[in-house]
Amino acid sequence: MSAKNFFNLKTFIQNKKRKTTTKFFNVLTFFLLVNLVSTNLYSQNLITNGDFERGTVGFVTNSVAYKLITPPFSGSTAPGEYAITNDPKPMNTANFITIGDHTSGTGNMMIIDGTTTTGNRRFWIAGSTGDGICGLKVGDTYTFSYWIKSISNTVINNDTQAKIVTFIGNALDVTPNNPTAIAPLPAVDWQKVEYTFKATSACVNIELFNTNLNPVGNDFAIDDLVLTGPPVLLSINTSFTNPLCPSSSDGTITATGVGGSFPYIKYTLSGASAATSLTGLFTGLAPGTYDVSVTDNSNTESPKTSITLSPPTDLTVSQSKTICSGNSTELGVSGSTSTYTWTALPTDITLTNPNSANPTVKPTQTTTYTVTSNPISPNSISLLTNGNFSEGNTGFINDYAYILNPGNGGTQRAYGIVTSAKNWFNPFADCKDHTSGAGNMIVFDGSTANSGNDKAWEQTVPVVPNQNYTFSYWVQSVVSVNPAKIEVTINGTSIGIANAPNSTCKWVQYSYVWNSGNSINATISMYDRVFISDGNDFALDDLSFKINATCSLSKSVTITVDQPIAPTFTQPAPVCLGTIIPALRTTSINGITGTWSPDIDNTKTTEYTFTPTLGICASTTKLTISITTSITPTFDPITICLGAPLSLPSASLNEITGVWSPAIDNTKTTEYTFTPTSGNCSTETKLTVDVNPNITPTFNPIAAICSGGALLPLPTSSLNGISGTWFPDLNNTSTTDYKFTPSVGQCATTKDLTITVNNPSVSITAGCIATNYTLEAIPSENNVTYSWFKDNAIVNNQSANKLVVKDLGSYKVVINSDGCDAEAIENVIVLNCNTPIVPKGISPNNDTLNDTFDLSNFNVSKLEIFNRYGIKVYS
Known part of the structure; x- marks a missing residue:
């Protein structure tokens, strides 16, 4: 350097x-x-x-x-x-x-x-x-x-x-x-x-x-x-005006950067539409949600602020509908504070009250009704920020000094945002704000400089070209001498000048109409043209700047007129006198709903009228239901045996079909009711079926026979007269049960009969009882007698079932049971009932020497044979 x-x-x-x-x-x-x-x-x-x-x-x-x-x-x-x-x-x-x-x-x-x-x-x-x-x-x-x-x-x-x-x-x-x-x-x-x-x-x-x-x-x-001051993060403040009318695109968003690096490069709008601005003012906006941000000199973009522009309420009309020729209907509209006017295309002479919100019409052809209204826009709110000073010292600029406390001597060309003029500067009257009497207002100690060219208040707002706006404010004097003279300019052109009241604490309102012409912004400035030091002290409050916008609202409703449709139904079949007639269908074949009159009558032929449901374009129609007299069914009498198969006919002798009740019972005599099938025009009838009791056939008993003995044929007719057949075939070799079946047509039961055929049997067992070789007869039945024979010769005094044998030979036992005999034979070839004799050796070579030995009757359980060398050869 x-x-x-x-x-x-x-x-x-x-x-x-x-x-x-x-x-x-x-x-x-x-x-x-x-x-x-x-x-x-x-x-x-x-x-x-x-x-x-x-x-x-x-x-x-x-x-x-x-x-x-x-x-x-x-x-x-x-x-x-x-x-x-x-x-x-x-x-x-x-x-x-x-x-x-x-x-x-x-x-x-x-x-x-x-x-x-x-x-x-x-x-x-x-x-x-x-x-x-x-x-x-x-x-x-x-x-x-x-x-x-x-x-x-x-x-x-x-x-x-x-x-x-x-x-x-x-x-x-x-x-x-x-x-x-x-x-x-x-x-x-x-x-x-x-x-x-x-x-x-x-x-x-x-x-x-x-x-x-x-x-x-x-x-x-x-x-x-x-x-x-110290670094302030980049952010953004916004204000907005909603579109004036439901279909207009005249909303505005005003963005002001806060903090960051100066100067700001651009403001960016996104969302319902996109744009950039050097000033932060965006105009011509349609309803919708927008995001706005500011980019500062260091190319930093602030966080986006979301703003929703809402249009005022549009007209709401009743829905288009279809009516039947000859019917009337009510039109409806809401949503406007101004007069409604209805018109019809084509012309409808029944539209006799076109300014009603709910006129009743009766068109003869399809007609479109259009309603119009021209209300003042509800969005015509004040466009000013902090016009009542409730937010304090913000939202405006001026050439005066903002003084919190002007002291005892006061300060010319100064102002304060206060609730009481006297509390700000004691010599002033104790004047309160206009809004509520307890809120803020702006109080001035008048300027003595610049020949009355010091701005007391100024704010710039976006406007719509070629619209009328009204600016108004309230003013009061806080000192009675030399009252202020307030002139208002917009974009440098005066729109009016007025004096503050001569007396203190008396609020007076002034308002002026201004046309925006080609302007898109309105810079509204207020000057106190009095610049002497004595007096010239005043307060302002409730400043307002509104657009006088009228919305041309219009909505249409179409009433379609249809010709009535004829309901169609299937003709009911004739019904029987007194029978229940099913309810008539409340919806026709071609889809028309409605009701029938008069009430159903099943005692006489009647014509019924169908009236379509209200609102359905359809005509009435008629049906006749015919009533016919009843027929009595007839049947043949029926009698059966107890338990026999029973069925009742489903059709009478005179061809009347139907059903029976109660359930069929083949065990007792019963009365049955026949109910004809619906539509047969028949009356109920009764039929008694008789049931006869069955007889039991009786027979003499048949004596027992021995197997193979003669047997006579059984009788085909009972002792009490009942005929029939037996089953199975006769058998003389074994005891058999036989069933008797009565022939058809007889009221009788089956009968069982048993024929006994005796066929005793016997067997012999032989063995030692102690040292006696004994034969024992084993019979198949009890209560028998015994006879013993040896070599076909009777053995005397031997009638028991056991026989001690002393000699070899052929023995037979004969038993008798109920007169029928049976026998069995036993050959006795060994009588050894002592200690068994076993040779020291055997040589089974059929030389009769040491060929066999007998171990029977000794209950031997195990036998082993060894050769001369001690090797086991048999076990």
Whole structure:
């Protein structure tokens, strides 16, 4: 860095007088590099009118050293003269050069012909009354900056360059600590000067003065003074107006960026439609949901804010319908606060009450009815933000100083947002707000500057071209002398002027109609044209700016007229007298519902009328149901035997079909009821079925015979005269059960008869009982007699079932059971009942020597035989 860019540092403490108090400030005076360039990237400007677009608002100048000059300029300037204008050249045509302001190149800047008056006279002191900037947070770090440029061709070196000192009161840690900035030579573009400091009070004084007193050169311009607080995240505030009418696209959204890096690059709208804007104003919007965001100078986009534009309620009409020719119907509409007008196409002479919301019509042909209404848009609400000041000191701008407490002496050109004028400044009357008597209003201590051209209130709102708007406000005097005179302008053109009341605390409303023409924005400004100090104190409340929009609403209903349809039904068959007639169908074959009359009558032939359901386009129709007399069914008598199969005929002798009850019972005589099938036109009849009891046949018993004996044929007629047959065939070899079945036609039961055939049998067992060889007869039956024979000769005195045998031979036993004999034979060949004799060896070679040995009758369970070598050969 070259040596010329370094400057000396000095620190001084200065006492500075104000109107009513004396304060001490620590002041850091320092020189700053003139080519310093930086940008505050964070928060909004706390300096009012830092770009001078509102003239001399927001600051004061030491009148001893500086004098304001205004157009038309004389073409020459004297040291200490300054102007708020957009080009230095007309002020001093000989020496000043033409430049554009820093903000846009075409706006205002503060141009100063450097003073020669000593004493560090301030050419710019922050605050509308020079009282600094309030509302800061103690301990927070703030950034103050401005832009400077030399504007005279006589500025050629360090001696002729302005040297601007920045004074910041109620602050610590001012950085950089060189408070002097040298205006660059004319060939150099605008240069930015910037400081940071830490606030030690809620109010900070910022003042600028030029230490160069050279009458040659020393001419400069400043612009875009900015004071910003600590970094503020980028966000967005929005307001909107809903579309005026249900089908209109005239809604608006106004977005205002907060925080971030200045200037903002663009505002972005998305959702129901998409657009971008440099100002944040979006117009011509249809109903729908939108998202809006702002993009700042660092290309950061804020979080999106969602806004829903809602149209006012449209007309709601009754649904189109179809009616039957000759019927009437009611039309219906709602949704408007204005008069309704109905028309018909084609013309309907029955539309006799076209202005009713619910006229009744009776068209003869299909007709479309259209209703129209022209209500004032319910969305014609005030477009102003905070028009009743309930949100405090926001939503508007003015040229007055916002003072929380004007003190005992008051402050001209000041205002407050208060609930009581007297509580704000004691000499004022105790006037309350207009809205509720307990809310906020804006109270003014009138301005004595700028010849009545200080704005008391200003707000810009978007408007729809070629529409009528009404601006209104309420005003009261808080001091009775010299009441204010309020003039209202829109876009710079006066729309009306009126005096505040002569008496205090009396609210008066004034309103004016304004046509927007080609405008899309309306900047509404209010001025107090009285600028004397005595009196001239007033309050405003409930400001309103509404569009006088009328909506042309229209809806249609079509009534279709149909010709009636004839219901069709199947002709019912004739029914029998007294029988139940099924209910007639309530829906015709071709789908027509309805009811029948008169009630069903099953005693006589009757004509019935079908009436279609109300609302169905159909005609009535008739049906006749014929009633016929009844026939009595006839049947042959029936008699059966007990248990015999029984069935009853399903048709009578005279061909009447039907069913019987109760269930058939073949065990007893029963009376049965015959119910004819539906539609036979017959009466019930009864039939008794006689059930005769069955006789049991009786027979003499048949004597038992011996098997194979003679057996006579069984009788085919019972002792009690029942004839029949026997089963099975006769059998003389075994006892048999025989069943007698009576011949058909006899009421008799079957009969069982058993013929016994005796067939005894006997067997003999032989063995030792102790040392006696004994034969025992085993008979098949009990109660038998025994006879024993040896070699066919009877053995005397042997009638028991056992016989001790002493000799070998053939023995026979004969038993007798009920006269029938049976016999069995046993050959006795061994009589050994002592210890068994087993030879020491055997040689079974049929030489009769040691060929066999007998172990019978000894209960031997195991026998083993070994050869001479001790090897077992048999087991």
